[in-house]
Amino acid sequence: MKVINLIPTLMLTSLIILTLPIITTLLQNNKTNCFLYITKTAVTYAFAISLIPTLLFIQSNQEAYISNWHWMTIHTLKLSMSFKLDFFSLTFMPIALFITWSIMEFSLWYMHSDPHINRFFKYLLLFLITMLILVSANNLLQLFMGWEGVGIMSFLLISWWHGRTDANTAALQAMLYNRIGDMGFIMMMAWFTIHLNSWEFQQIFLTNPKNTTLPLLGLLLASAGKSAQFGLHPWLPSAMEGPTPVSALLHSSTMVMAGVFTLIRFYPLMENNLTIQTSTLCLGAITTLFTAICALTQNDIKKIIALSTSSQLGLMMVTIGINQPQLAFIHMCTHAFFKAMLFLSSGSIIHNLNNEQDIRKMGGLYKTMPITSTAIIIGSLALTGMPFLTGFYSKDPIIETANMSYINTWALLITLIAVSMTASYSTRIIFFALLGQPRYPPLTQVNENNPYLVNPIKRLILGSIFMGFLISMNTIPHTTPQMTMPPHLKFMALAVTLLGFTVATELNNMTHNLMFKQPSRMHTFSTMLGYYPTTTHRVLPYPSLTMSQNLATTIMDSIWLEKMIPKNLTTMQKTAASLVSNQKGLMKLYFLSFLLSITLGLLIAL
Amino acid sequence: MPYIYINIILAFVISLIGTLIYRSHLISSLLCLEGMILSLFTLNALLSLNINFALSTIVPLILLVFAACEAAVGLALLIIISNTYGLDYVQNLNLLQC
Numbered sequence: 001m002k003v004i005n006l007i008p009t010l011m012l013t014s015l016i017i018l019t020l021p022i023i024t025t026l027l028q029n030n031k032t033n034c035f036l037y038i039t040k041t042a043v044t045y046a047f048a049i050s051l052i053p054t055l056l057f058i059q060s061n062q063e064a065y066i067s068n069w070h071w072m073t074i075h076t077l078k079l080s081m082s083f084k085l086d087f088f089s090l091t092f093m094p095i096a097l098f099i100t101w102s103i104m105e106f107s108l109w110y111m112h113s114d115p116h117i118n119r120f121f122k123y124l125l126l127f128l129i130t131m132l133i134l135v136s137a138n139n140l141l142q143l144f145m146g147w148e149g150v151g152i153m154s155f156l157l158i159s160w161w162h163g164r165t166d167a168n169t170a171a172l173q174a175m176l177y178n179r180i181g182d183m184g185f186i187m188m189m190a191w192f193t194i195h196l197n198s199w200e201f202q203q204i205f206l207t208n209p210k211n212t213t214l215p216l217l218g219l220l221l222a223s224a225g226k227s228a229q230f231g232l233h234p235w236l237p238s239a240m241e242g243p244t245p246v247s248a249l250l251h252s253s254t255m256v257m258a259g260v261f262t263l264i265r266f267y268p269l270m271e272n273n274l275t276i277q278t279s280t281l282c283l284g285a286i287t288t289l290f291t292a293i294c295a296l297t298q299n300d301i302k303k304i305i306a307l308s309t310s311s312q313l314g315l316m317m318v319t320i321g322i323n324q325p326q327l328a329f330i331h332m333c334t335h336a337f338f339k340a341m342l343f344l345s346s347g348s349i350i351h352n353l354n355n356e357q358d359i360r361k362m363g364g365l366y367k368t369m370p371i372t373s374t375a376i377i378i379g380s381l382a383l384t385g386m387p388f389l390t391g392f393y394s395k396d397p398i399i400e401t402a403n404m405s406y407i408n409t410w411a412l413l414i415t416l417i418a419v420s421m422t423a424s425y426s427t428r429i430i431f432f433a434l435l436g437q438p439r440y441p442p443l444t445q446v447n448e449n450n451p452y453l454v455n456p457i458k459r460l461i462l463g464s465i466f467m468g469f470l471i472s473m474n475t476i477p478h479t480t481p482q483m484t485m486p487p488h489l490k491f492m493a494l495a496v497t498l499l500g501f502t503v504a505t506e507l508n509n510m511t512h513n514l515m516f517k518q519p520s521r522m523h524t525f526s527t528m529l530g531y532y533p534t535t536t537h538r539v540l541p542y543p544s545l546t547m548s549q550n551l552a553t554t555i556m557d558s559i560w561l562e563k564m565i566p567k568n569l570t571t572m573q574k575t576a577a578s579l580v581s582n583q584k585g586l587m588k589l590y591f592l593s594f595l596l597s598i599t600l601g602l603l604i605a606l
Numbered sequence: 607m608p609y610i611y612i613n614i615i616l617a618f619v620i621s622l623i624g625t626l627i628y629r630s631h632l633i634s635s636l637l638c639l640e641g642m643i644l645s646l647f648t649l650n651a652l653l654s655l656n657i658n659f660a661l662s663t664i665v666p667l668i669l670l671v672f673a674a675c676e677a678a679v680g681l682a683l684l685i686i687i688s689n690t691y692g693l694d695y696v697q698n699l700n701l702l703q704c
Contacts, residue, residue, distance in 0.1 A: 587632075587696050588627075588628070591626035591627065592626065595623065595626040
């Protein structure tokens with residue numbers, strides 16, 4: 001009996017289904033209302049179809065590489081369109097499609113009153129297509145196309161309400177920080193072209209070059225830019241200016257994963273280079289601690305969740321730094337579920353409280369919004385690594401492996417501190433938003449009656465509970481996990497999490513009725529995001545602007561055209577003339593004496 | 607020597623005396639300077655034509671070029687004096703200052 005290998009066919013089918021709504025917008029007038037449902041249905045079918053190759057891969061462990069179309073050959077560099085369907089991309093694609101499906105259904109409720117909702121859905125779909133191009137790329141050129149594509153769609157979606165100055169600034173910020181990372185990416189591409197003459201992953205991994213520090217540093221810079229690591233991080237909290245579905249899709253589950261995903265893709269090169277591993281580890285550890293500190297005192301619910309995303313991204317970098325790319329990937333997949341769910345629940349709260357985002361003005365939603373509060377509690381528990389929920393299957397192995405590795409102690413310590421802070425700020429969200437008495441105006445109507453709101457959250461709750469178990473039971477680990485360790489190290493993650501929970505709960509309960517004094521210096525440091533945006537966004541542009549102003553007006557106009565030759569010549573001549581002349585300016589006398597001497601000379605000669 | 611040369615040299619001498627002797631306006635000196643140059647130009651042109659020395663026909667042209675530059679400089683000086691004093695009376699130039 002012939003068995004046809006369906007993995008390449010069905011994956012391509014799934015991708016082509018996604019591009020069909022885009023083609024319909026080119027062909028016909030998309031002012032009709034059914035475009036939204038066409039898009040959502042397309043994503044649903046693409047998700048269903050893409051599950052089949054994933055299940056086939058789980059059963060047979062067979063990878064596929066599709067090389068479609070030879071685009072061009074530049075000298076000896078062959079550029080073609082090729083897809084790499086291995087464990088990472090086959091697992092991530094259904095997850096991305098599932099989350100996008102849920103978010104599109106949610107935005108049918110959230111963006112219902114927006115007049116340009118068709119365009120919004122088109123942008124979301126374009127983003128999804130470019131993200132899938134990035135994930136399934138087999139050569140660096142295609143990956144770069146996806147990379148730039150998600151950057152552009154992020155820009156367009158963050159500035160969705162472009163009448164608001166803050167949104168435009170945030171979109172520009174995202175674009176600029178991503179660009180700085182792109183420089184590293186292009187350096188990596190250039191190095192590979194020069195030294196290995198190819199951009200295909202197979203050739204890069206086969207030749208296994210020995211001196212890969214420079215391209216991997218470029219890759220680290222690119223990932224730092226795209227995944228908001230320390231130094232290039234301010235764009236992620238600012239990107240909360242976009243609508244909540246945008247924050248849920250881009251800045252929690254998919255786009256910020258692109259940097260980490262590319263680092264994971266390059267694991268054969270990274271496992272030979274200890275310098276890069278250590279730099280990744282330290283960068284990730286600093287990021288996770290810094291953003292966790294900043295998240296402790298924020299007052300905007302979306303910013304807390306955004307900084308939480310940044311902290312988890314730092315944790316993924318730490319995992320790559322201890323040479324466990326597969327654990328980082330599993331954490332990436334599980335994190336997508338509960339982070340998207342946290343964002344969707346916060347969107348539900350924001351809309352129901354009539355666009356109130358400040359947690360100091362929420363409260364008492366535990367009884368009035370049961371599904372949303374359940375979602376937030378389950379999401380926070382999964383985020384902090386509650387045993388046997390989703391986060392446990394990825395976060396706990398990371399902490400255990402980090403404890404048992406030959407690792408920089410300081411990086412390990414601050415990662416553990418950041419894990420306990422995760423529990424603290426999650427408790428803070430729950431305490432301020434859900435518990436206690438309401439602090440919002442009483443005339444807002446709070447209801448969860450719309451199925452478009454409830455169904456996505458319910459699906460993501462199911463995903464948050466079960467996906468970790470399903471993924472970790474159905475995948476083959478690349479490295480053997482640590483089986484034996486001392487009990488105090490085994491319980492370390494759980495212990496610091498519980499510590500964070502109890503400290504936060506105690507503090508919140510004790511200080512709930514006290515008067516708010518002047519904030520201390522640590523508090524201001526944390527609320528102002530460590531003063532990093534305040535300083536860098538002024539210190540860096542100011543010299544450039546003054547230099548360009550000086551160059552244009554002073555040096556060009558004033559000095560070269562005016563002062564250098566005309567005025568200098570004038571002054572020089574005047575000083576010289578007044579120095580050497582000793583005449584008194586009696587013109588007529590001088591002329592008459594000249595005439596007289598000439599006449600006398602002529603008379604005497606003749 | 608032919609009569610025409612004496613005529614033009616006389617014109618030159620009269621202009622020279624006009625340059626050196628003037629009452630109050632500086633511009634009359636500059637005008638007589640122009641007269642000198644005009645008579646020199648005519649003399650040069652007539653001379654090179656009468657002697658039939660073709661290569662010296664460029665001399666009047668060069669003289670004209672330098673005369674133009676010099677007239678411009680003279681007028682610039684006149685304007686600077688006129689800027690400070692309002693008129694070009696020679697008795698104003700008694701300050702030894704720029």
